[in-house]
Amino acid sequence: MTPILYTFPISHFSEKARWGLELANYSFELKALVPGEHIKTLKPIVTDLYVPVLETDSGVIQGSGNILDVIEEKAFGHKATPEEKQMEEKIDIQIGKSLQTMLYFHILDYPEIVGKLFLLEPASLSDTVAAPEHFDLIALSLKRRYKITPKNLEVVKQALDEGSKELISIYKDRKFFNGNSFGRVDLTLASLMGMLAEPKESPAYPWFRSVQMPESFFTWRKELGVELLFDRIKEFYKEFRNQSK
Numbered sequence: 596m597t598p599i600l601y602t603f604p605i606s607h608f609s610e611k612a613r614w615g616l617e618l619a620n621y622s623f624e625l626k627a628l629v630p631g632e633h634i635k636t637l638k639p640i641v642t643d644l645y646v647p648v649l650e651t652d653s654g655v656i657q658g659s660g661n662i663l664d665v666i667e668e669k670a671f672g673h674k675a676t677p678e679e680k681q682m683e684e685k686i687d688i689q690i691g692k693s694l695q696t697m698l699y700f701h702i703l704d705y706p707e708i709v710g711k712l713f714l715l716e717p718a719s720l721s722d723t724v725a726a727p728e729h730f731d732l733i734a735l736s737l738k739r740r741y742k743i744t745p746k747n748l749e750v751v752k753q754a755l756d757e758g759s760k761e762l763i764s765i766y767k768d769r770k771f772f773n774g775n776s777f778g779r780v781d782l783t784l785a786s787l788m789g790m791l792a793e794p795k796e797s798p799a800y801p802w803f804r805s806v807q808m809p810e811s812f813f814t815w816r817k818e819l820g821v822e823l824l825f826d827r828i829k830e831f832y833k834e835f836r837n838q839s840k
Contacts, residue, residue: 598623600662601637601648603630605712605799608691611659611786612647613798617838618782619666623649627715631733659786660687663779675779682772683783689758691787693751696741698790700748701812703734708806717801759821766827777835784824785831791816792825794832798839 600616600623602609616623628636628646637644640655649656649665656662660683668674675683702708706726711718713727727733737743762784765772772780789797793804 596650596652598649598651599626600624601626601628601633601650602646603628603633603713604715604717605790605802606646607694607787607790607799608659608687609647610789610797610799611691611783612649612662613839614782614786614836615659615663615666615670615779616649618671618835619669620838621666621669629715629727630713631727631729631736659783660684663782667779670782671778672776673778676773679773679778679780682780686758686762686780686783686787689754690762690784693755693758694787694790696743696747696751697755697815699737699741700743701809701815703737703743705809706730706734708808709733711806712802714802718805720805720807722805755819759819759824763821763823767823770827770830777831781831782835785828785836788821788824788828789832791819791821792828794829794836796832796836796839 598621600609600613602613602625604627613625626636633646634644637646637648640650641648641657643657645657647657647659647662649662656665663670702712707724709730710724710726711722714724718724771777772784785792785794790799790803793800
């Protein structure tokens with residue numbers, strides 16, 4: 596069988612896996628799923644129902660980092676050093692998981708935004724899209740999964756601030772984390788923070804351009820003060836994200 600990569604169109608962890616696979620010229624079928632409806636597809640093959648999932652003849656691989664482990668030498672030309680792996684995992688948590696919480700915090704009061712972002716094909720800005728079916732139940736589930744509570748939001752904001760400051764201190768002095776070439780850390784930063792930097796080469800770009808995000812989202816994004824990272828992310832996408840399906 597041709598390997599199948601299960602994703603959500605706007606998922607930044609899905610983008611991390613997809614970008615790595617494409618960079619390695621790994622042959623796969625892309626299978627985009629609708630959040631909520633994904634359960635019936637994934638339940639027969641994995642116990643924890645999250646994406647990305649790569650289904651192959653030899654087994655199922657879940658999680659963007661695990662998927663990159665399979666193709667890292669073809670994608671980047673070498674195995675990651677312990678320092679790179681440690682930083683990648685740090686970005687996954689401080690940036691990737693934190694941004695999941697913050698994104699849903701800003702949009703769950705706007706069912707029409709969620710409706711558009713959950714589509715399998717992007718709509719246009721002028722289109723009117725209904726809220727997902729059973730939206731109240733979905734919103735409750737997302738609030739629980741991503742711990743959207745006043746106390747945890749403060750924890751998440753602090754993690755984002757600390758992680759961003761460390762990354763700025765690194766990237767202000769060098770283009771690539773390893774000092775030599777585009778690697779796992781650079782791809783992880785670019786894919787996970789891409790939803791904020793909005794590079795046009797990102798596969799999720801049409802979805803985020805199809806909605807008018809709430810003003811609170813733009814205010815928060817500006818207050819992050821990470822323009823240097825946004826510029827670097829756009830450079831990475833322009834140079835290395837040209838083979839997307």
